[in-house]
Amino acid sequence: MxxxxxxxxxxxxxxxxxxxxxxxxxxxxxxxxxxxxxxxxxxxxxxxxxxxxxxxxxxxxxxxxxxxxxxxxxxxxxxxxxxxxxxxxxxxxxxxxxxxxxxxxxxxxxxxxxxxxxxxxxxxxxxxxxxxxxxxxxxxxxxxxxxxxxxxxxxxxxxxxxxxxxxxxxVDATRFRPGAGGGKVRDRYGLGGRPVVVCVSRLVRRKGQDTLLRAWPRVLADVPDAALLIVGDGPDAARLRSAAAGLDSVVLTGPVDPEELPAHYDAGDVFAMPCRTRRGGLDVEGLGIVYLEASATGLPVVAGDSGGAPDAVLDGETGHVVDGTLPGPTARALVRLLKDPDRAARMGGRGREWVEREWxxxxxxxxxxxxxxxx
CATH class of the missing domain: 3.40.50.2000 (Glycogen Phosphorylase B;)
Structure with a gap:
């Protein structure tokens, strides 16, 4: 070397x-x-x-x-x-x-x-x-x-x-894994045994947390006890907090110590980040390591179709790739996964196998x- x-x-x-x-x-x-x-x-x-x-x-x-x-x-x-x-x-x-x-x-x-x-x-x-x-x-x-x-x-x-x-x-699959401490995170935010969608990312418009919030009422119509956990901080934080006002089922954690990130993934049942391309293709997702960290934790993922994000998902096997500019596709994918936990678990297991082998x-x-x- x-x-x-x-x-x-x-x-x-x-x-x-x-x-x-x-x-x-x-x-x-x-x-x-x-x-x-x-x-x-x-x-x-x-x-x-x-x-x-x-x-x-x-x-x-x-x-x-x-x-x-x-x-x-x-x-x-x-x-x-x-x-x-x-x-x-x-x-x-x-x-x-x-x-x-x-x-x-x-x-x-x-x-x-x-x-x-x-x-x-x-x-x-x-x-x-x-x-x-x-x-x-x-x-x-x-x-x-x-x-x-x-x-x-x-x-x-x-x-x-x-x-x-x-x-x-x-991805360090010994660090990002099922059982990494999600129960304590659920207790911290009062999530209990509810179905939880988690998004871990910097809060910037490209990542699509606002699309998640726009999709959320549609998710609640089919899964009324669902909760949305948005993890991270960034320049879009104030706008997202304003958009989430009045939604008791939405938690924005603010900045989280990197050592606690595996536990925050593990608090979810489904991971979602419907990223989208912006500024005429100048602001684009290169890959999306968060999808792979979520897969390593055993979660099915819902990814936006921006740039290289689909490279981090086996569409239909480890999760779903959706149009991140619209709330409808994200809502439908989340409802399917939340209402079929056995299928979601199979996708999560397939994702972990893939990460351990290839990533x-x-x-x-x-x-x-x-x-x-x-x-």
Whole structure:
């Protein structure tokens, strides 16, 4: 395994899906140095000793956001030389993959991870050309699934598109599992033995929590004792709380400690996040790791059809993919699952089997190791 330098803006203690992905990858590579931006004051105050607990060195730049400037390129090159790095892994292809040309004489291999936002870059003049340059100067640009592969390939040169490989985040099925503490979460929010639909995600419009709220009266008409548990925080929180006003069967938890997320999934009977594409295709779901975490917990899932979200569902087997722009399809899918708990349990069991087989972190690590060691 080559000595690897990870260059990224997305790293804990800041929370987020990309941050978790890059952190888990770093923990599984045997010889790593991370060069990254500085966390916000709030994130640093929340966990001031985070870097010190890691089993590898972290070089923090003074900047809150790393950009592919000459200064950052020189610093990255200096770190690579001083730490005797053989390979570079970009935590997100855009924009830091633009450093690859400068580092090509210092390291042997360069791999750029993509997460979904790069598909928006592929549709914008200027950004599309930047992606093409990243593809031509790195050895591999990864993709999450067929949707992201198609979108990114349009922006890349034919040679770079042919070198693309699939690398996805994994799921820790020992952490996200049935029996992870859902009973205590139900007690905390007064849910008792009611049928519970749970949504775990950042509260932003693309995720579709508002579609869930619009669908909810229709669900209650068929399943009167159902409850909706919306877990998370974000810029759409105030609007969602306003929309949920007067609905006693809806609970918005606010921010939840990451250690408690498995228990919040486990509090549900069905997982739903009817995500939708926005802004003419610029705001799109890259994959939706939450669907896989829910599947690992043994829940059937209802997913929106935005971008690569369907790649995280075996439609009709582990859950249902619906049009996330309309409340009707979401309501119908939820009612079917809530009214047929045996079928829901079979779907949840199938989902857990699939995650354990195809979405483990070991599998992700194997794929990435192969890319970093290729010659």
């Amino acid at each position: 080559p000595r690897t330098l990870i260059i990224t803006n997305d790293f804990p203690p800041r929370a987020g899906g990309i941050e978790a992905f890059v952190h888990e990858v770093a923990l599984r590579l045997p010889d790593v140095v991370v060069y990254c931006s500085s966390p916000s004051r709030a994130d640093a105050a929340a966990d001031p000793r985070f870097d010190l607990r890691l089993p590898f060195p972290v070089v923090r730049d003074a900047a809150r956001v790393l950009l592919p400037t000459p200064r950052v390129a020189a610093r990255a090159e200096a770190v690579a030389r001083l730490e005797d790095r053989e390979a570079v892994l970009y935590g997100a292809a855009a924009p830091l993959g633009l450093l690859a040309g400068r580092l090509s004489g210092t390291v042997r291999r360069q791999v750029a991870l993509t997460h979904g936002h790069e598909t928006g870059w592929s549709a914008l003049p200027g950004a599309r050309e930047a992606l093409r340059r990243i593809g031509d100067t790195t050895d591999t640009v990864t993709h999450l699934g067929e949707y992201t592969r198609r979108r990114l390939a349009r922006a890349l040169s034919p040679g770079a598109a042919a070198r693309m490989r699939r690398v996805t985040p994994g 483990s972190w070991d599998r992700t690590s194997e794929r990435l190791t192969a890319l970093l060691t290729a010659r």
